[in-house]
Amino acid sequence: xxxxxxPYHLLNGGIWGVSLILHYVMNYNVALVFICLNAPIFLxxxxxxxxxxxxxxxxxxxxxxVIDLLKPFQTLIHLxxxxxxxxxxxxxxxxxxxxxxxxxxxxxxDLLALIIAxxxxxxxxxxxxxxxxxxxxxxxxxxxxxxxxYSMLIIGIVGTMASLIxxxxxxxxxx
Numbered sequence: 001x002x003x004x005x006x007p008y009h010l011l012n013g014g015i016w017g018v019s020l021i022l023h024y025v026m027n028y029n030v031a032l033v034f035i036c037l038n039a040p041i042f043l044x045x046x047x048x049x050x051x052x053x054x055x056x057x058x059x060x061x062x063x064x065x066v067i068d069l070l071k072p073f074q075t076l077i078h079l080x081x082x083x084x085x086x087x088x089x090x091x092x093x094x095x096x097x098x099x100x101x102x103x104x105x106x107x108x109x110d111l112l113a114l115i116i117a118x119x120x121x122x123x124x125x126x127x128x129x130x131x132x133x134x135x136x137x138x139x140x141x142x143x144x145x146x147x148x149x150y151s152m153l154i155i156g157i158v159g160t161m162a163s164l165i166x167x168x169x170x171x172x173x174x175x
Contacts, residue, residue, distance in 0.1 A: 093161025
């Protein structure tokens with residue numbers, strides 16, 4: 001996110017997207033806002049399923065720590081916006097996919113979507129896509145920047161990569 005999304009004032013989905021909107025509008029620390037916004041969701045999840053809570057907290061701590069540690073990348077990488085979107089979306093998608101494959105929720109919106117999907121028997125991917133689209137459209141309205149439409153591409157790439165990674169079963173290599 002620091003190398004490819006934030007330098008262009010783009011958004012990601014979920015709580016990261018909301019955190020980025022607050023960062024762009026009020027200059028709040030992205031990782032700190034991410035933790036604060038996730039707290040009530042994870043608290044609610046702790047009543048629903050303890051495993052969701054524990055794995056989700058691990059994901060939040062890991063994600064926010066890495067984002068904060070890699071903050072210097074915001075000024076190191078200078079690519080055209082489309083390349084940034086393609087590379088950034090792919091890398092974020094790989095990270096999200098690896099976390100989801102280990103049953104670690106990378107953020108509260110994903111966790112909330114998992115719970116909603118279980119309660120209402122709806123596809124979790126549809127819920128996440130809808131939530132992410134609402135966040136991006138809200139960001140476009142608040143920030144009044146049409147270039148945020150690139151953020152929709154990021155969400156598509158992240159979702160595709162995460163789906164590919166979570167869909168991969170154990171691969172055996174014989175030599």
